Structure formats: C-alpha cells, structure tokens
Amino acid sequence: xxxxxxxxxxxxxxxxxxxxxxxxxxxxxxxxxxxxxxxxxxxxxxxxxxxxxxxxxxxxxxxxxxxxxxxxxxxxxxxxxxxxxxxxxxxxxxxxxxxxxxxxxxxxxxxxxxxxxxxxxxxxxxxxxxxxxxxxxxxxxxxxxxxxxxxxxxxxxxxxxxxxxxxxxxxxxxxxxxxxxxxxxxxxxxxxxxxxxxxxxxxxxxxxxxxxxxxxxxxxxxxxxxxxxxxxxxxxxxxxxxxxxxxxxxxxxxxxxxxxxxxxxxxxxxxxxxxxxxxxxxxxxxxxxxxxxxxxxxxxxxxxxxxxxxxxxxxxxxxxxxxxxxxxxxxxxxxxxxxxxxxxxxxxxxxxxxxxxxxxxxxx
Numbered sequence: 482x483x484x485x486x487x488x489x490x491x492x493x494x495x496x497x498x499x500x501x502x503x504x505x506x507x508x509x510x511x512x513x514x515x516x517x518x519x520x521x522x523x524x525x526x527x528x529x530x531x532x533x534x535x536x537x538x539x540x541x542x543x544x545x546x547x548x549x550x551x552x553x554x555x556x557x558x559x560x561x562x563x564x565x566x567x568x569x570x571x572x573x574x575x576x577x578x579x580x581x582x583x584x585x586x587x588x589x590x591x592x593x594x595x596x597x598x599x600x601x602x603x604x605x606x607x608x609x610x611x612x613x614x615x616x617x618x619x620x621x622x623x624x625x626x627x628x629x630x631x632x633x634x635x636x637x638x639x640x641x642x643x644x645x646x647x648x649x650x651x652x653x654x655x656x657x658x659x660x661x662x663x664x665x666x667x668x669x670x671x672x673x674x675x676x677x678x679x680x681x682x683x684x685x686x687x688x689x690x691x692x693x694x695x696x697x698x699x700x701x702x703x704x705x706x707x708x709x710x711x712x713x714x715x716x717x718x719x720x721x722x723x724x725x726x727x728x729x730x731x732x733x734x735x736x737x738x739x740x741x742x743x744x745x746x747x748x749x750x751x752x753x754x755x756x757x758x759x760x761x762x763x764x765x766x767x768x769x770x771x772x773x774x775x776x777x778x779x780x781x782x783x784x785x786x787x788x789x790x791x792x793x794x795x796x797x798x799x800x801x802x803x804x805x806x807x808x809x810x811x812x813x814x815x816x817x818x819x820x821x822x823x824x825x826x827x828x829x830x831x832x833x834x835x836x837x838x839x840x841x842x843x844x845x
Contacts, residue, residue, distance in 0.1 A: 680756035700824035704759035713838035751785025766824035
C-alpha cells in the first residue's frame with residue numbers, strides 16, 4: 482500500500498462521518514433506507530478505486546494525478562450526502578458517476594491492448610449504464626428518486642456477478658481478472674480501521690460534551706468496548722486469512738469479489754450503524770430504550786457480523802456458524818430493550834461480540 486492510497490482513503494473518513502450524522506438525524510425506516518442507498522454508492526466508489534490500484538502503480542505521476550482527481554470528486558460527493566435526497570441530488574450523483582467514468586476511462590487507456598483493457602471497457606460500459614440511471618434519479622424527487630437510485634444500485638452491484646456481460650461482447654470471467662490478493666486485503670483492512678476510527682472519534686466527541694455522570698461514563702466505556710469487540714472479531718486472525726487464501730485460490734478474483742467487494746461493505750455499514758447506537762447510548766444512557774435506538778445498538782453489530790460471516794464463508798467455503806450464532810443472540814436481546822436502558826443494552830451487545838471474537842480462534 483502506498484502513501485498516495487492512504488491519502489486517498491482520508492476522504493472517506495469524512496464520508497463515514499457524513500453518513501453517521503445523516504442516520505443519527507433521520508432514525509426512521511425511510512431515513513435508514515436513504516442512508517443505506519448513499520452508503521452503498523460511497524462504498525462502491527471506494528471499492529472500485531481500491532481494485533483499480535491492483536493493476537496500476539499509484540506512485541506513477543499519471544496514477545497519482547488520477548487518485549487526486551478522484552479524491553476531489555469524492556469530497557464533492559461526500560459533501561452532498563446530508564441533502565442528497567433534497568436539493569443536492571445532482572451533486573451527489575454527478576460526482577459519483579464522474580468518478581466511475583473517469584476511473585474507467587483511465588484504466589481502459591492504461592491497459593489498452595491487453596485482456597484487462599477489454600475487461601475494463603466492459604466494466605466502464607456498465608458504469609455508464611448505471612450512471613445514466615443515477616442522473617435520471619437525481620432529476621426526480623421523493624419516492625421517484627429513491628426508487629430510481631435503488632435501480633441504479635442494482636445495476637452497479639449486479640454487474641460483477643454476471644461478468645459485465647454485454648450483447649455481442651459476452652462476459653468477462655473472474656479468471657480473466659489477475660489479482661494481487663495481498664494488496665486488496667491491506668486495502669480492506671484499512672477501510673475497516675477508518676470506519677472504526679471514526680466511531681471512536683464520534684464517541685469521544687459526544688462524551689466530551691456531556692457531564693461525567695456515572696451512567697454517561699458507563700455508556701462511554703461500553704461504547705469503547707463495542708468498538709474493541711468489532712475490531713477483535715475481524716483482526717484476530719480473520720483479516721490475515723484473506724491474503725493467504727486469495728494467493729492460494731485457483732480463482733482468486735471470485736473469492737475476493739465476495740470477501741471484499743461485498744462482505745466488507747456490510748462490515749463498514751455495520752460499524753456506521755453501531756457508531757450511531759453508541760452515540761445515542763452516551764447521550765441518553767438511562768430510561769427505556771427507544772425502538773430506533775435499540776435497532777442501532779443491536780442492528781449495527783448484527784450487520785457487521787453478517788458481513789464477517791460472508792467474508793469468512795468466502796475464504797473457507799464453510800458456513801460460519803459462530804458469526805451467525807452471534808447475530809441470533811443479538812436478535813434475542815431485542816426484548817431486553819423493553820426493560821434495560823441504552824447503556825446496559827450496549828454493554829450486553831458488546832459482550833456478545835467480544836466473547837464471539839475471543840472464542841473463535843480461526844474464521845468459522
């Protein structure tokens with residue numbers, strides 16, 4: 482991993498913060514769905530850039546210039562997140578689509594004359610198809626924009642699954658995509674750390690604004706251990722398995738597609754939701770837990786464990802019973818929210834994830 486890539490990733494600290502604040506201010510089913518749509522787009526923008534740097538050298542001046550340009554577009558996109566479903570929809574969609582087209586065109590030119598150049602030409606064609614739908618959605622309002630952007634996401638996320646198939650051109654099998662598994666594993670680990678780091682910063686900021694009453698301190702400590710638990714569930718052996726398995730796989734791109742393009746998106750989403758739950762618990766540690774608060778406190782780590790389950794399943798081919806059991810236990814804690822305060826519920830959820838992380842020595 483290069484300094485240029487690390488610099489590029491700093492933009493996504495801002496994006497994660499924007500998404501967390503958006504969800505925190507719109508804790509309704511509609512708000513959650515809108516946040517999920519924007520998160521999926523932000524993740525796809527980062528994900529495709531991380532994959533691209535498997536085949537181009539970020540330390541070369543033209544590539545460095547590309548990444549800096551993509552950083553600017555990422556900032557423009559992230560700045561629009563709070564009002565993406567209001568007056569800044571075209572700013573969000575335009576920057577997102579521009580990232581895909583600029584990156585794709587650069588890759589087609591850089592890899593021209595090779596099989597990878599053909600692969601990227603088909604990828605860029607699907608980026609343009611989905612991009613047109615994104616722009617149309619930005620010109621609509623309300624439910625129409627939401628529905629259209631959901632369609633655009635479906636086109637974006639389904640394209641790798643059918644091999645970017647186009648009439649007359651066929652598809653690009655995963656075996657045709659050469660891959661440096663170690664590089665992608667490092668990039669995946671870093672983006673998880675970025676999301677976890679933002680959750681710690683948010684918790685610290687909320688705690689610093691409040692009086693240090695015992696209940697607030699308890700909620701803050703519980704939130705800290707939730708972040709530690711999420712970190713442990715991934716970085717105690719699981720993260721290191723990725724590079725090893727991909728390097729030994731007969732079809733490394735197929736394994737990496739599930740393990741990193743899709744599973745890590747769920748994990749980052751889980752961290753963002755969990756961060757909102759931590760913030761709510763610190764602000765209001767006692768009393769009955771509101772349904773929306775309980776959904777973030779339990780749903781965040783649950784979504785994270787689902788992503789972890791997909792990650793481990795992709796690597797081992799074995800159903801990850803421990804992760805799925807953790808999701809089930811978190812779901813069983815839902816009735817506890819009727820009698821326990823947010824801080825207590827957060828503490829119990831953190832214990833569930835931490836016990837799971839410490840009890841499972843290897844991914845399974």
